Amino acid sequence: MEVQNVLHMTPGEGKTSYAMNSEYQKRAIIKAKPIVEEAITDLYCKTVPRSMAIADLGCSSGPNTLLVISEIVEAISLMCQKLGHRSPELQVYLNDLPGNDFNTIFKSIPFFVEKHRTDKENEFGPCFMSGIPGSFYERLFPAETLDFVHSSNSLHYLSQVPHGIENNKGNIYIAATSPPNVPIAYFTQFQMDFTLFLSLRSAELVPGGRMVITILGRRNIDPSSKEHCDSWELLAQSLRDMVYQGLVDEAKLDSFNLPLYSPCLEEVKAVIEEQGSFHLNLLEAFDAEGDTNYDYEKEVEFDDFIKAVSRTVRAVTESMLVSHFGEEILEELFDKYAKYVGQYIGKEKNKYVNLIMSMTKKG
Template sequence: MEAEKDHVRNLQLHQVLHMNGGDGDNSYSNNSLLQLYSNSFPECITMADMGCSSGPNTFLPIREIIDGIDETCRKLDRKPPILQVFLNDLPGNDFNSIFRSLPSFHKKLEEEMGGKFGPCFLAAMPGNFYGRLFPPRSLHFVHSSYSLHWFSEVPKIPLNKGNIYLAKTSPPGVHKAYLNQFEKDFTAFLRSRSEEVIPGGCMVLTIYGRDENNDSSGKHNPTIWEFFGMMLNDMVLEGLIEESKLDSFNIPFYGALAEEVRKVIQAEGSFIINRLESFHVGWDASIDDRYRDSMDKHTKGRYVAKRMRAIMESLLASHFGDEIVDVMFQRFSIKIGEYMETVKGAYTNHVVSLTKE
């Protein structure tokens, strides 16, 4: 199941790295590195990937950074620097699988770049990124992708009856509780990094978010989490799960609006926003383009449900019990497949490039 979770994150990461703000002359990473390297020419660039998870996708942002540094050095006619990379995640992350993959990563790097790139050293830094992890002014570059929407702790949320996340029927107090926790956590992240990143250093953050148009327009398109909540309500009506169990379950993350992300960064005050953009990734984007149009609704539904399960299974099993999880996702695959016959659902994401003042 961890492999499935990595597949989902890998797909989303590809979407970020290959948008206008991903690779090429206009990319976030290349522009940030060009600015950083042009200003200081460090002999060793130290970077951290925060919330790295495990699996092959762990090395994707590192490789993109290496390519960006290589391109920058060629433009400036400079010798490539040494690269020190710290991979951060919670202590329970499977760092051993990352270490086992290191030889193949270095081999591929050598085959594709030869001796044209400087040494690349990797190390693990287990810990909670909402607190301090590194010495003062020790990082040149920080990357984080699809991690900052998760809470450091479950907030005290008022009764959100029949919902598992923010929904059209959620009371105002529920939204306030979610937003307050996001602001608290994101501020703590920025404050910690403000101590660790050198002046002029850069961060590129990709955050799962929410679409302002969906909030303000008269037409409300349910999020995938609302759909899951609808399916759980059906199971309550059929006596398959207890109503009190549903009412006491809230997903511990928050999809912020782009403006909410901006306000927290500006209020904390340590970083300049270079760019902040939003983009969308379809619920079925992990399906190969060659096969998507020929798939029936049942196959698409199972595909989307499988990806959703990779993210949600441990949370659901701990609250509702292992024995009911299979039934949940069988039902969800049917419900989501039928909806996608007429509406193209999508995740909203924000990517922001920051410079330390």
């Protein structure tokens, strides 16, 4: 799988799109809001810049993209009001892989800018926004031009599927039945990718620049623990059923593995310290209840709920599945997946673990 050419969230604003099925990611952004606000206001107070360059890496599309930028703009505006300063000019860069649905983002930018200008009664400083297609495992910006980097729910995606895991048969990620070399290969790939990411961002940030990253992770040191892996195991089981029914070739399943890794706190801290370009100001884990927690007190039909869960997973995996298996399997696959989710609910209370880190570039 050529990740850079294949991976993107499901585009558009239709029923199965990422824009309509990203509530979990929204909850993670909201939970991280205080740390983002602290980092951006601390940066502003220490530098009092006339202009600020801000990059959101792995921005995806839909309402969550501009929600992050809105939080950052609001925090800067409030600090400027408190200090009696004119708002700085903002250059906002929205980055994702080339297959991202940038068109949907661009259509919403005029409304976003006008809303903030109206809300601030024309005290809203100039805000210039642009899309930057490309992998964040490559250089994206000129040296020392960024003041603030943000990334949410993106860095768990790897630059490639780890090498040497052809024996992970019947699985699509690290599972309890995976051979011992599989988690080692995934961790090794994460180490290389995260180290590279830090090095690249260090080159692009000004000295003293700030970076806040939220990533899917885990507290348990065991990478096959149930902290979020159940979603992938239910999807793998759905694919195994289709193999048994003759709808998917077994060799196709055996050669498919997801290009992602959810690290633990210790793994993240070790890479940051070894890479050495950043002061680690904060690193902590927080829980966000997963979409597989059904609230029986809400007036939502159970069948509708599990279909919504299925659409959420489909929105983030569809591009990879279509590239490998073909589009014709999707409806049957996610019908099966929804049934497994229905069986799963009530047996387990699923909480997704997020890791959030706030860093300052050494200068």
